[in-house]
Amino acid sequence: xxxxxxxKEFQKNRAEKEERRKRKRKEKKKQLKKIAIGKKQKxxxxxxxxxxxxxxxxxxxxxxxxxxxxxxxxxKKLGETEKELSIRxxxxxxxxxxxxxxxxxxxxxxxxxxxxxxxxKPHNNYARNALERSGFFKYMKGYVAPENLKTxxxxxxxxxxxxxxxxxxxxxxxxxxxxxxxxxxCPILFGGIGEMLRNACDHAxxxxxxxxxxxxxxxxEKEKAVKFSFVDNGVGIIKKYYEDKLFKQVKDIxxxxxxxxxxxxxxxxxxxTGLPWRGKGLPTxxxxxxxxxxxxxxxxxxxxxxxxxxxxxxxxxxxxxGTYYFWKVDQTCEPNxxx
Numbered sequence: 001x002x003x004x005x006x007x008k009e010f011q012k013n014r015a016e017k018e019e020r021r022k023r024k025r026k027e028k029k030k031q032l033k034k035i036a037i038g039k040k041q042k043x044x045x046x047x048x049x050x051x052x053x054x055x056x057x058x059x060x061x062x063x064x065x066x067x068x069x070x071x072x073x074x075x076k077k078l079g080e081t082e083k084e085l086s087i088r089x090x091x092x093x094x095x096x097x098x099x100x101x102x103x104x105x106x107x108x109x110x111x112x113x114x115x116x117x118x119x120x121k122p123h124n125n126y127a128r129n130a131l132e133r134s135g136f137f138k139y140m141k142g143y144v145a146p147e148n149l150k151t152x153x154x155x156x157x158x159x160x161x162x163x164x165x166x167x168x169x170x171x172x173x174x175x176x177x178x179x180x181x182x183x184x185x186c187p188i189l190f191g192g193i194g195e196m197l198r199n200a201c202d203h204a205x206x207x208x209x210x211x212x213x214x215x216x217x218x219x220x221e222k223e224k225a226v227k228f229s230f231v232d233n234g235v236g237i238i239k240k241y242y243e244d245k246l247f248k249q250v251k252d253i254x255x256x257x258x259x260x261x262x263x264x265x266x267x268x269x270x271x272x273t274g275l276p277w278r279g280k281g282l283p284t285x286x287x288x289x290x291x292x293x294x295x296x297x298x299x300x301x302x303x304x305x306x307x308x309x310x311x312x313x314x315x316x317x318x319x320x321x322g323t324y325y326f327w328k329v330d331q332t333c334e335p336n337x338x339x
Contacts, residue, residue, distance in 0.1 A: 049086040049118065050078055058089070058103075058127075059096035060298070060326065062305060062312050068099055069300075069318040072106055076321075079110040087119035095127045098229035098298075098326045100134045101155060101216040105231045105322070107140070108157065108212055134218060152178070152219045157212065168193060171217050175226040176337045178219045179329050184337030189329070192288045193230065195281040196325060200232040225330035228294075233322040237261065237282075238302035261304045262313045289327070292334040298326040 052075050057064040078085055087107075089095075107117060121142065122128045131137075132148035135155035152174050156167055172190050173183035193215065200213045213232040220226065234240075238257050241247050254260045265286040289297040289308055299306040301323040305316045 049084050050082045051086045051088055052078060053088045053090075054092050056091050057094045058092045058099045059094055060098045060102070060300065060324065061096065062307055062310065062314075065300065065305060066316055066318040068102075069316070069320050072102060072320065073318065075103075075106055076109070079106075079113060079115045082115065084116045085110070085118075087117060089122045089127075089131070090120045092122040092127045093124045095122065095130050097134060097216050097218045097227050098231070098324060100131060100136055101214045101229045101231045102320075102322075102324060104136060104139060104155060104157075105212065105214050105233050108214075109233050134216065152217075154217050156215045156217075168215065174219070175217065175228075175329060178221060178226050179224050179331060179333070180335055180337060181224075182337060182339065184339050186293075186337045188293055188336055189288065192285050192294075193228075195284050196230050196323075199237075199281055199323070200234060223330065225328055227328050228326070230325040231322060236302040236319075236321055237264075237323055238304060239321070256315055257302065258304045258306070258313045258315045261299070261301070262306060265299070265306070285325075292332075293336050294327040294329055295333055296326065296328040298324075300324040 052071065054071055055064070055067045058068060058071075059065075060068055075085070075087070087103075110117060119140075119142075121131060129145070129148055132144045133151045133153050135151075135153050137144050138155060139157065154171065156171070158167065168190065172186045175189075176186055177183040197213065213230065216227075216229040218227040218229075238261065241250075241260070250260060251257075254263060265282045267283070286297075286308075288294045295309065297306075297308045300316075300320050302321070303315050303317075303319040305312065305314050307313075
């Protein structure tokens, strides 16, 4: 009798457990169906909005940069006439840290104009993971896979002429730790970033209240390297140079905008021409590269593309209204940190 009672209790518990499993499966199926319907509705809604599609190679490397800049410029232009936009990154297979920062900078600019934005992440796993790990979703709504939340990568945004550099300070020891294994300070690199910030504040914008810049820091732990990108959406260095009454004389000496800017970084315009010239901070940035504190220095502004590693100093067909820097610190660089 006792055994029968035990069997009945066992069968009852088993039946209840099976019932719970059925309910869970049913609930999960219901949730998946709800998610699928939500995605379908989202895609349907997105199709009704004005859409802009990113190129597959969303990277600012020379050779791909003009297509990316064209995408950025089209996005800005659409933002002048549309109140809602759909940014499609579906087909992206390769994505660079600098392009992410530049895209985020433009998105911020459009958001300040009350343009509502939706989008689709890359379907490619590599590109999607790179976007999720970059710090992009600190400023944008969107799901980030749990494994992509565990990262030292960050994008810092600020937009005030009185912005303190204290937010930047913790990032230098993290970068030195990734490269050299020591969480040290790097005043010279910190100062170079400060010079970029001052350039943005002093002459990147016509109105100081509109200053916005983004600094991206991406850690490559296995390679013992850190990539940096800095972008502002101001008027750009060359365009600001055009306001100087002496620019025509300078241009007559160097012939092209690319040569003007190359020499502004390398030697300083004033020292070469004898003409009084602003922009004296640019050689300070170049010195970081020359002294091997950083490597892979790239500058894009207006119609000029400078890649100091590749010795590419070119005028490009698709201009960028703003200034973009990219550089890297790795173990080929000269250690320059203090504990």
